[in-house]
Amino acid sequence: MSVWQAKSAGDLNEISGVIHDAWFDIDDVAYDQAAGSLCIAFAQDWKQLPEAQARGDAPAAQLVRRTWRYTEEHVPFARGDLRIEHVVAVRTDEAMGDAGMLLGVSYDQSARRLIVEGVSGSLMASIKRLGVTAELHADQVAVYVRRRRGLLGGISDVPLWAPWPR
Numbered sequence: 309m310s311v312w313q314a315k316s317a318g319d320l321n322e323i324s325g326v327i328h329d330a331w332f333d334i335d336d337v338a339y340d341q342a343a344g345s346l347c348i349a350f351a352q353d354w355k356q357l358p359e360a361q362a363r364g365d366a367p368a369a370q371l372v373r374r375t376w377r378y379t380e381e382h383v384p385f386a387r388g389d390l391r392i393e394h395v396v397a398v399r400t401d402e403a404m405g406d407a408g409m410l411l412g413v414s415y416d417q418s419a420r421r422l423i424v425e426g427v428s429g430s431l432m433a434s435i436k437r438l439g440v441t442a443e444l445h446a447d448q449v450a451v452y453v454r455r456r457r458g459l460l461g462g463i464s465d466v467p468l469w470a471p472w473p474r
Contacts, residue, residue, distance in 0.1 A: 312441070312443075313440070314441075319440075320414060324412030324414075326444065327350060327410045327442060328411060328412055329353070330351060331351045331352075331385065331453070331467045333405065333408065334400075337400075345393055345395060346392040347390070348389070348390040349387070350388045350410060350450070351385035351386065352444060353383070354385070366446070367384040367449060369381040369384070370382045378456045378457060378458045380454060380456045382452045383454075383465075384453075385450050385451050386449070387444075389441075390410075390413075390441075392422055394437050394438075399433075401428075401431070403429040404430065404431055408467065409427040411427060421433065422438070422440065453465045454466045454467075
């Protein structure tokens with residue numbers, strides 16, 4: 309397991325790099341009001357796990373079909389969790405989960421608001437103080453993604469949600 313922690317706004321850039329382009333399911337976002345914590349389960353490409361790449365234990369993509377126009381593979385994505393501590397309240401854009409992809413995390417210190425940005429909207433958490441952790445589990449597949457690579461270099465990814473842990 310790889311862990312990144314942010315106790316200051318400057319540390320959030322590294323966490324944003326970890327979760328950038330990660331798939332998530334809005335229904336798997338868990339807010340525990342009593343504990344003051346928010347957890348966003350996500351699935352990230354193994355390229356974000358340099359130690360798994362170095363050891364060679366990242367699961368391989370499975371070739372599905374090859375045509376003269378494109379190559380299609382099922383690519384396994386690692387399970388990840390974005391944990392936010394010291395949460396007072398949470399607000400979500402209505403369209404947050406429509407695209408199902410995370411972009412990054414930012415912090416508005418004057419308003420004490422942490423913003424988790426998604427492709428189609430944001431999730432805002434009012435917090436007492438900054439405490440954010442991102443974890444990637446190299447030994448767990450969260451979801452497979454159908455990846456098509458076109459003849460001219462275009463790539464499209466579509467998650468196949470069946471293996472998502474509930």
